[in-house]
Amino acid sequence: MPLIFDGHNDVLSKLAKAGGPRAAPGFQKGLDGHLDAVKASQGGFGGGFFAMWSPSDMPLGDIDEATRTAPYDVPLPPEIAQPDAWGTIEIQARTLLSLEKLEALRVCTNVAQIERSRDTGTLAAIMHLEGAEAIGPDLLELDTLFDMGLRSLGPVWSRPNIFGHGVPFRFPSDGDIGPGLTDAGKNLVLRCNELRILVDVSHLNVAGFQDVVTLSDAPLVATHSNAHAIAPHARNLTDAQLAAIAKSGGLAGLNFESTFVRPDGLPNNKIPVPMVMAHLDHLLNRLGEEGVGIGSDFDGCVPPEWLNRADKLPALVTAMERGGYSAGRIERVCWGNWMRVLRDTWGG
Numbered sequence: 251m252p253l254i255f256d257g258h259n260d261v262l263s264k265l266a267k268a269g270g271p272r273a274a275p276g277f278q279k280g281l282d283g284h285l286d287a288v289k290a291s292q293g294g295f296g297g298g299f300f301a302m303w304s305p306s307d308m309p310l311g312d313i314d315e316a317t318r319t320a321p322y323d324v325p326l327p328p329e330i331a332q333p334d335a336w337g338t339i340e341i342q343a344r345t346l347l348s349l350e351k352l353e354a355l356r357v358c359t360n361v362a363q364i365e366r367s368r369d370t371g372t373l374a375a376i377m378h379l380e381g382a383e384a385i386g387p388d389l390l391e392l393d394t395l396f397d398m399g400l401r402s403l404g405p406v407w408s409r410p411n412i413f414g415h416g417v418p419f420r421f422p423s424d425g426d427i428g429p430g431l432t433d434a435g436k437n438l439v440l441r442c443n444e445l446r447i448l449v450d451v452s453h454l455n456v457a458g459f460q461d462v463v464t465l466s467d468a469p470l471v472a473t474h475s476n477a478h479a480i481a482p483h484a485r486n487l488t489d490a491q492l493a494a495i496a497k498s499g500g501l502a503g504l505n506f507e508s509t510f511v512r513p514d515g516l517p518n519n520k521i522p523v524p525m526v527m528a529h530l531d532h533l534l535n536r537l538g539e540e541g542v543g544i545g546s547d548f549d550g551c552v553p554p555e556w557l558n559r560a561d562k563l564p565a566l567v568t569a570m571e572r573g574g575y576s577a578g579r580i581e582r583v584c585w586g587n588w589m590r591v592l593r594d595t596w597g598g
Contacts, residue, residue, distance in 0.1 A: 252581050253368060254563050255588040256298030257473035257503030257545030258378070258452075261285045262342040263303050264549050270341040271348035278354045284548035285560045287354050290373055292561035296585070297355070297364060297374030299402055299473055301550070302342040304335040304383050306409060313419055314552070320515045324419035326409045335383035336391060343398050346377055357399045361593045376592075378450070378473070381407030381416075387434045389441050396445055401596065402473070403442055404450035405435050406458065408485075413438050414461075416453040421515035422482040425491075430457030431465075439465045448595045451475075452545075453485070463494050468595045470500035474545030476510045477532040483510050492536040501591040502533055503545020506553035521554035523569045530570070530583070539579055543588045 264283055265273045280288045285295070306327030316324045350357050355373035358364045367374035377399040385391040392400075406416040410428075413435035417425040431439065439462055442449050451459050452472045463470065472495065478486035487495070487502060495502060504526075508517050511526055533542045546553070548560060556565050570580050 251294050251564055251567055252584045253294050253296035254544055254567075254584045255296055255364075255374070256548070257543055257588070258299050258301055258380075258505070258550070259285050259546060259548040260301050260303060260550030261548065262300055262345055263305065265345050266338065266342050270345050274345055274348040274352055274354070277349055278352060284546075284553070284558060287373065289560035293559070293563040294567075295373070295560040295563055296368055297358070297376075298546075299376045299378040300346055301378045301380040302339045302346075303380040303407065303550075304330050304338045306330065314517055317419060317421070317509055317515070317517050320421050322419070322421055322515070323423070326416075326418050329409060329411055330383045332383060332386050339379065339384035339395075343377065343395065343400075346375060347398065349375070359399055359401050360596055360598050361589050362598065364589065364592070376402050378402040378404070380404050380450075381409075381411065381453070382413050382438060383411050385438070387412060389438060392438070392441060392445075396447065400447065402448040402450060403438075404453055404473070405431065405438055406453050408453055414458040415455050417455050417484040419509075420484040421509065423484040424456065424478060424482070424488055425454070425459070425484050426456040427484065428455050428457065430455070431461040436461060436465055443467050446596045448592070456488075456491070459491060459494075463498070469591050470495045470498040471591060471595070472500075472502040472545075474503050474505040474547045476505050476529045477536075480528050480532055481510055481513050481515060483515050485510055489536060492533070496537045496541055499541075499591070499594060501541050501543050501587055502537060503543045504530055504533065505551070506546045506548070506557055507551035508553065511554070517552045519552055519555045519558065523556070526554060526557070526566070527569055527573050531573070534579075534583075539582055540587055540590060542583050544584065
């Protein structure tokens with residue numbers, strides 16, 4: 251059974267709510283959620299992007315409730331003040347570093363470190379920032395986070411910030427909503443290119459996505475996004491966006507969130523295997539065998555019932571096998587494609 255490298259999880263937000271670094275030992279013992287060290291070991295979860303995210307005052311439960319009937323268009327939370335976001339992100343960064351001190355994982359800043367972690371059976375973690383509210387317009391906090399290990403960043407979550415605009419929780423819809431990156435957002439992308447920080451386009455609207463296409467010299471990466479042609483949610487990627495990702499040599503990671511998987515856009519975890527495989531097949535058809543990975547969104551989503559914990563990941567491998575995927579294709583989707591795009595982005 252191949253190991254899986256995953257493009258997105260939100261377990262750091264969960265640990266931050268439980269006490270931050272003081273809650274880190276719980277990750278080793280087992281958590282009530284999608285991902286922890288025990289479930290990772292049982293399911294072949296070899297590593298991934300550990301996201302840091304600043305929550306809004308608007309409870310996520312309100313979003314879930316508002317999406318129970320389609321069509322829907324959930325009002326976006328307001329912007330978050332930079333000092334407030336920084337306090338939250340600093341706690342999550344220190345929590346990740348605490349997990350490393352406990353030897354629960356290794357924070358990796360290059361592919362060689364990830365591969366060594368795989369060889370030694372150590373969970374490999376990429377420090378990722380989902381929404382750049384914690385960074386000021388002078389980008390000083392970006393350098394601070396880089397020194398702490400940050401190697402991946404999404405300029406926006408769904409709400410607007412000083413760098414650009416995300417897509418709302420809207421169905422049916424595409425992401426062609428609002429203006430693109432601000433001047434500060436363009437500077438952020440250019441600085442990420444200088445530092446070789448991966449720029450994640452998953453939450454960007456179409457105009458912001460196109461700005462990254464124009465500005466960035468790195469492969470386009472959507473760490474956790476699905477196919478709009480299968481499920482017409484604003485968060486999913488259109489075929490035109492997939493074509494741009496393919497042209498850049500980039501990658502999209504399959505997201506398990508039910509509203510992004512289901513063609514009806516509903517938060518219902520009764521999702522049959524073929525519905526998930528339809529997204530995977532479409533992404534592979536548009537991006538090629540080297541352009542698709544996994545981006546679960548564990549601990550930040552409502553996944554299919556059969557895929558709702560890291561220890562259940564072998565079921566996805568089985569689905570690929572039954573779908574006629576070769577062993578080589580499965581290895582690339584589960585692990586190899588992420589290593590390729592990280593090497594192309596980070597260098598070395």
